[in-house]
Amino acid sequence: MKKWFAVIGDPIAQSMSPGMHDIWFKENGLDATYVPIHAKRGQLEEIITSLRTLGCSGWNVTVPHKSDILTILSHVDEAAKHMEAVNTVTVGQDGELSGFNTDGIGFVAALEEQYGTHRKADEILIIGSGGAAKGIAFALYNSGYGPITFTNRTLANAQLVSDRLPGSSVLSIDEAQMNLSRFGIVVQTTSVGMAFADSGMPLNPSNVIPGTAVIDIIYNPIETQFLTVAKERGALISNGIGMFVHQGARSFEQWTGIYPDTAGMIDRLTQQLE
Ligand code: ATR
8 A cells, every 4th residue: 555754844935845856765676665755733632633634644843833843743753852843744653653863964974975974173163042952962972073162142041952962162253253263164054145145154254264164055046146255265065865865765774774865966956956
């Protein structure tokens, strides 16, 4: 019987997950499909009841449900617990729901694919202190990466995140901007620069030194102003397509036991978004 999977969120129409997973099902000879489901905050429980009744085999969860879903699950992995956010749900044979967070580990996989594994001693600057920043920081820390500094428009939010991550610290945006040459890896996690969101840059990266790995987790547009300026200064830049594909690949693996082709998918989505 054909299996089916889903992504639940609001907004959801723009999601690239259905297209990506459908290609992977096809490439791996699996009789399955993946559909987007629009659910507003507060509708999560009723939607999940329907998914279960209709035999959905697993789903992704996106904004604004990543934290709300925690109370509905029987098990959650360590990353999801730490981040208080779930992006992947599996349905066990007994019907029990388990939650995982593949965002942070997806980021690390993309980072290592792009830059190799030799940057573990570099100092890391994370711009932003929301859910994405938390997940990325936790995964970098768990993977043995160097000291992490958070900077954020609202410094108190950066401090809250830093308080939960051993060895990390906080700088104001101005301080981070002035001290940018200290960092070998700079990660932009805010929504600034995203299509239809605030334009501009959360921090001016013109003080980066050549060779710095500068990653913006935004992929629409494919190159934010932040990345363009960093590139002009000699930084080695990447957008968020790698993280998106690798988090999806780990969800796919949870559901099917197969790790799909990520490199081909990154090329395909890059062409699509260009
Ligand atoms: P996500 O789950 O995508 O990380 P989030 O949890 O809402 O989303 O976090 C958004 C992040 O983007 C925060 O760090 C936020 O800064 P504040 O803590 O000051 O709110 C940052 N952010 C959003 N809009 C911003 C803007 N216009 N300028 C600077 N930072 C912004």
